[in-house]
Amino acid sequence: MRILWISAHPDQRSLNGSLMADGLRALEESGHEHRTSDLYAMGWKAVVDADDFRRESTERLFVGDEQERAYKEGKLSDDILAEQEKISWADALVFQFPLWWFGPPAILKGWFDRVLLQGFAFGLHDAEGRVLRYGDGPLAGKRALIVTSVGGRESAFGPRGINGQLDQVLFPMLHGTFWYTGMTALPPLAVYSADRSTDASYARDLAALRERLRTLDTAEPLSFRRQNGGDYDEHMVLRPELAPGRTGLAVHQAETQGLRAAG
Amino acid sequence: MRILWISAHPDQRSLNGSLMADGLRALEESGHEHRTSDLYAMGWKAVVDADDFRRESTERLFVGDEQERAYKEGKLSDDILAEQEKISWADALVFQFPLWWFGPPAILKGWFDRVLLQGFAFGLHDAEGRVLRYGDGPLAGKRALIVTSVGGRESAFGPRGINGQLDQVLFPMLHGTFWYTGMTALPPLAVYSADRSTDASYARDLAALRERLRTLDTAEPLSFRRQNGGDYDEHMVLRPELAPGRTGLAVHQAETQGLRAAG
Numbered sequence: 001m002r003i004l005w006i007s008a009h010p011d012q013r014s015l016n017g018s019l020m021a022d023g024l025r026a027l028e029e030s031g032h033e034h035r036t037s038d039l040y041a042m043g044w045k046a047v048v049d050a051d052d053f054r055r056e057s058t059e060r061l062f063v064g065d066e067q068e069r070a071y072k073e074g075k076l077s078d079d080i081l082a083e084q085e086k087i088s089w090a091d092a093l094v095f096q097f098p099l100w101w102f103g104p105p106a107i108l109k110g111w112f113d114r115v116l117l118q119g120f121a122f123g124l125h126d127a128e129g130r131v132l133r134y135g136d137g138p139l140a141g142k143r144a145l146i147v148t149s150v151g152g153r154e155s156a157f158g159p160r161g162i163n164g165q166l167d168q169v170l171f172p173m174l175h176g177t178f179w180y181t182g183m184t185a186l187p188p189l190a191v192y193s194a195d196r197s198t199d200a201s202y203a204r205d206l207a208a209l210r211e212r213l214r215t216l217d218t219a220e221p222l223s224f225r226r227q228n229g230g231d232y233d234e235h236m237v238l239r240p241e242l243a244p245g246r247t248g249l250a251v252h253q254a255e256t257q258g259l260r261a262a263g
Numbered sequence: 264m265r266i267l268w269i270s271a272h273p274d275q276r277s278l279n280g281s282l283m284a285d286g287l288r289a290l291e292e293s294g295h296e297h298r299t300s301d302l303y304a305m306g307w308k309a310v311v312d313a314d315d316f317r318r319e320s321t322e323r324l325f326v327g328d329e330q331e332r333a334y335k336e337g338k339l340s341d342d343i344l345a346e347q348e349k350i351s352w353a354d355a356l357v358f359q360f361p362l363w364w365f366g367p368p369a370i371l372k373g374w375f376d377r378v379l380l381q382g383f384a385f386g387l388h389d390a391e392g393r394v395l396r397y398g399d400g401p402l403a404g405k406r407a408l409i410v411t412s413v414g415g416r417e418s419a420f421g422p423r424g425i426n427g428q429l430d431q432v433l434f435p436m437l438h439g440t441f442w443y444t445g446m447t448a449l450p451p452l453a454v455y456s457a458d459r460s461t462d463a464s465y466a467r468d469l470a471a472l473r474e475r476l477r478t479l480d481t482a483e484p485l486s487f488r489r490q491n492g493g494d495y496d497e498h499m500v501l502r503p504e505l506a507p508g509r510t511g512l513a514v515h516q517a518e519t520q521g522l523r524a525a526g
């Protein structure tokens with residue numbers, strides 16, 4: 001497989017840095033190819049602005065339209081083009097980051113904002129004129145894995161833990177970004193109590209990471225529902241006979257694994 | 264009231280820019296004081312790095328510890344200190360942004376990452392040694408309102424809409440950031456179909472915004488559970504007699520408003 005590893009930690013001597021180095025080594029041992037986007041080391045620009053589009057106009061800026069136009073006219077800045085080329089190359093993407101305010105650090109959020117733009121990552125239509133998203137789309141066929149370090153304890157991210165169940169807290173990435181663009185979302189891997197890492201806990205965390213990497217192409221993904229698979233009506237609402245009477249993010253999975261069903 | 268309005272759109276001639284200008288005017292008419300953090304106009308730095316701490320050490324960087332140390336030793340960069348001063352001044356915070364990848368633009372995510380640091384926004388303890396968070400904490404007593412523009416339709420963000428129910432998609436901000444630091448989270452205001460705004464829809468959207476601003480100090484907030492209020496056990500798991508048998512983000516609200524209860 002060809003794997004793109006995107007990381008977002010300011011210091012490679014961190015727990016995240018060690019896991020990345022050892023994770024890449026594991027991929028090499030298995031004969032996989034990899035490329036990396038170490039966003040801090042690259043000095044990645046986090047913020048969408050007019051420089052992204054080599055824009056000369058001073059007219060009002062419609063961000064989504066401008067992104068698509070620049071993409072189609074070959075006017076995107078080189079740093080964005082380089083990331084899109086890596087994504088196109090890859091069979092699987094690994095996103096590694098410390099969980100800050102229950103989401104990715106700004107530098108990684110900005111990678112999504114700037115790189116996954118309309119035309120490249122979404123906004124295409126099928127022969128019947130339907131928008132291709134949520135399971136279909138330009139990035140379909142690729143797999144995406146989150147590896148995140150968390151200060152808190154595992155129990156606090158469980159089905160009734162105070163922080164919210166981890167894969168529901170990460171729904172904007174797993175479902176709203178990966179699945180939206182067509183990528184298959186794997187269950188996220190969390191490294192808990194990351195501020196209190198020891199040699200013993202590191203060995204456990206690395207073993208878990210190696211197992212996830214070993215099964216990157218075979219692991220059962222989160223079973224999100226396809227937009228155009230018949231489960232949603234014309235208002236993009238789940239049909240009443242599916243998960244009847246229930247609400248909440250878990251209804252968007254066809255089975256009860258992963259995002260566990262409520263009630 | 265004293266209101267801090269934080270906005271994150273690259274062009275003030277946008278729908279967001281117009282709503283902000285008209286919203287601030289409404290606050291003035293009601294006799295409220297306001298200050299603003301227009302992050303794009305300020306050239307806000309989105310990314311946490313060593314420059315935030317006026318750091319000279321080349322030792323391994325522990326981000327959270329370094330943030331707290333710099334805060335306590337008065338070494339934070341001036342842009343962070345200015346934002347903290349505004350927060351301390353304010354009774355209520357309005358966060359206005361276009362929803363990008365189901366979350367805040369990177370420039371706003373970086374405002375949370377850089378400004379709401381340990382010591383200032385969380386990490387304090389009560390007399391019994393309990394950590395003050397989720398309903399208690401340094402920012403308790405303040406109210407926070409999200410105003411977000413969304414390209415999609417309202418139905419797609421409803422209780423069974425394909426994008427996920429809006430206040431669950433925004434859980435990392437509403438619960439994981441506002442409530443975590445002690446702030447009271449108000450139900451978010453969304454402006455739907457924002458790419459197809461018309462004079463008529465703008466009038467409706469502005470009326471909705473004005474109503475939210477009029478009731479900023481009286482509106483019923485989301486009824487998230489307090490960490491130290493007895494609802495969670497020592498593992499930070501919701502006690503079994505509360506929302507019995509249920510899982511999902513909705514269990515962290517005491518009643519079924521806002522984040523609606525599942526089945």
